[in-house]
Amino acid sequence: MKKLLCIIFAMALCSASFADTGSAFVVLNGVSSTGASQTINISKASFVRVQVWSNAGSTAGITIQERSSPNAPWYTVATITDPDANGEYWSVPVAMQLQVNVSSYASGIINAIVETHQITP
Secondary structure (H helix, E strand, C coil): CHHHHHHHHHHHHHHCCCEEEEEEEEEEEEECCCEECCCEECCCCCEEEEEEEECCCCEEEEEEEEECCCCCCCEEEEEEECCCCCCEEEEECCCCEEEEEEEEEEECCEEEEEEEEEEEC
């Protein structure tokens, strides 16, 4: 009987439909200097992705940073060196807040988008 209930529950789970509520935030738009983006609240997201690229190659260091509360220190979850026009696409852990920081800059035009997705049944 226990196996039957497990099978029925699994079938119900597989046939359930889920809604994806997604948002995209342009956090760096044509940046040509050091500095951090605005802070994005990602605490309600099911998953988060960050895309970083330059218009035609760059010499820059970019960090994706998160923190667990507004007063906590930022910690780096990814480091991107010299992004090109193809860019890099990162899935990052869900925390409370996220920012993208141009930590070093010599040349290029830097862009970044943060996508948050919330999956609900």
